[in-house]
Amino acid sequence: MSKLYDPQLLIHDWEKLSKLIEPELEEAKRRLPKRIYDELVEKLQKVASEYGLTPDEAKEIVKQVIDEYEISLVEPGEPVGTVAAQSIGEPGTQMTLRTFHFAGVREFNVTLGLPRFIELVDAKKEPSTPMMTVYLDEEHRYDLEKAKQVARAIEYTRVENVAKEVYIDMATLSIVVVLDPVMLEDKGVTVEQVKRVLERLKLGPVRKEDDYTLVIELQVKEGYINIMELNKLKERVLNAKIKGIKKIKRVIVQSRRLPDGREEYYLLTDGSALKEVLEVKGVDPRRTITNNIREIEQVLGIEAARYALITEMKKVLDEQGLDVDIRHLILVADIMTQTGRVRQIGRHGVSGEKPSVLARAAFEMTVQNLFDAAARGEVDKLLGVTENVIIGGIVPVGTGMTEIYMRPQVEPVRREER
Amino acid sequence: MARQKKQQFNVLEHELVPEHRVLSPEEAARVLRELGVEPWQxxxxxxxxxxxRAIGAQPGDIIEIKRKSFxxxxxxxxxxxxxxxxx
Incomplete structure (x- = not known):
């Protein structure tokens, strides 16, 4: 560096310096990823303003950053998949087998640890504990009461949830619904609303006996009472929906402190129905997410599913205190979403759709795979790793990737030599 | 279909969804040449x-996605x- 350094040429002004090294910066912008380029510029700026840089020094720094970046790239033939598998598998052995996590005042558990991770790579239709994080819009975000309003609007509420008791009065042939004022208050339901719901069931006229008692007078065919049927009717009354979204079993309001010091309220739900919740008034549809990857795929598309997969996997590992490089997880998510839908890593997905017969047979269901392949007359071109391990060939990994191509030069045969 | 309510929320606005753009045939050809691949690869x-569906792409189109990378x-x-x- 001593050659480059010349106190006479030190420049403190970034504007001026960047003009002088513009071709180098252009080159760096083309060859470096955005984040590294931004960091390089930021650091150059800082150093230039603090200590000053000569144009030659700056050029050398840029050049070395590019070199260093390109050296660190993965080389052709590197078995990245195997490395990723090992890097996730080893810390995986340290994960707790069954973990539950409690959040909030009321108990609210979420599957974490190994079971959750398996769920993710298996691309399960529905996670064992579906959950949503619902963010609220500007209007409802900073007010607890308004947040509760939205929570009540999405929580699935049935008559059973607000009734103290429901019984059949055999003497008058009616179903008596005694409502619980505390629960009504909690769920934000009025007696009138319940009455309307009961009327919609079309079981008979609904009469309000006192403040919290509703009586449905059943219309029974003359002289004929079936106890079984009466019980069925009672079930229908209990299960009648008052409001909410079917899959959302419970909603709790949470809060967190924003960087600007304000308190933001958001909702956690037990159960998941992304499509419906996004349309609810008061919800911020741009940030609301679920932990059900399949649902994200259906509603927001494959790219969103890929992103959610990575963050969910990272969350599980972080929660367990395991430090796995995110690039391994990115690779897994990329392979899982490669065909435009979320495939599991396993028999019915990535491993089961490999083109090579031997690779599939080596994974699971060896005999069946070989039979099926024979019946279909499949040919194995022995291009992959597994096949070559089986037959003892050269595995196409690292230096094994190279092949020799020969173009034999045929000497033209001259007439005289015949 | 008649029963399907018209969805009001635009999926493109969700923060998980990166920017998608359909490439013109010329751009697509250039991209494929640069990467040295066939479309199916x-x-x-x-x-x-x-x-x-939201951006109205057709089968065979090539879509450029600007991902937020970790x-x-x-x-x-x-x-x-x-x-x-x-x-």
Missing amino acids: LPWISYNDPVV TAGEIKVYRVVVAYSRK
Whole structure:
């Protein structure tokens, strides 16, 4: 560096310096990823303003950053998949087998640890504990009461949830619904609303006996009472929906402190129905997410599913205190979403759709795979790793990737030599 | 179909959804030449993916996606629209 350094040429002004090294910066912008380029510029700026840089020094720094970046790239033939598998598998052995996590005042558990991770790579239709994080819009975000309003609007509420008791009065042939004022208050339901719901069931006229008692007078065919049927009717009354979204079993309001010091309220739900919740008034549809990857795929598309997969996997590992490089997880998510839908890593997905017969047979269901392949007359071109391990060939990994191509030069045969 | 309520929320606005853009045939040809691949060798995206429907891409189109990358800041990737269902 001593050659480059010349106190006479030190420049403190970034504007001026960047003009002088513009071709180098252009080159760096083309060859470096955005984040590294931004960091390089930021650091150059800082150093230039603090200590000053000569144009030659700056050029050398840029050049070395590019070199260093390109050296660190993965080389052709590197078995990245195997490395990723090992890097996730080893810390995986340290994960707790069954973990539950409690959040909030009321108990609210979420599957974490190994079971959750398996769920993710298996691309399960529905996670064992579906959950949503619902963010609220500007209007409802900073007010607890308004947040509760939205929570009540999405929580699935049935008559059973607000009734103290429901019984059949055999003497008058009616179903008596005694409502619980505390629960009504909690769920934000009025007696009138319940009455309307009961009327919609079309079981008979609904009469309000006192403040919290509703009586449905059943219309029974003359002289004929079936106890079984009466019980069925009672079930229908209990299960009648008052409001909410079917899959959302419970909603709790949470809060967190924003960087600007304000308190933001958001909702956690037990159960998941992304499509419906996004349309609810008061919800911020741009940030609301679920932990059900399949649902994200259906509603927001494959790219969103890929992103959610990575963050969910990272969350599980972080929660367990395991430090796995995110690039391994990115690779897994990329392979899982490669065909435009979320495939599991396993028999019915990535491993089961490999083109090579031997690779599939080596994974699971060896005999069946070989039979099926024979019946279909499949040919194995022995291009992959597994096949070559089986037959003892050269595995196409690292230096094994190279092949020799020969173009034999045929000497033209001259007439005289015949 | 008649029963389906018209969805009001635009999926493109969700923070999980990166920017998708359909490439013109010239751009697509250039991208394929640069990467040295055939269209089918790109990752696929289904024609009935919600985002594809929202931007109105057709099977065979190549879509440029500006992903937020965890390691590189921002990265452009390409997917080819295929005519097979997600399920």
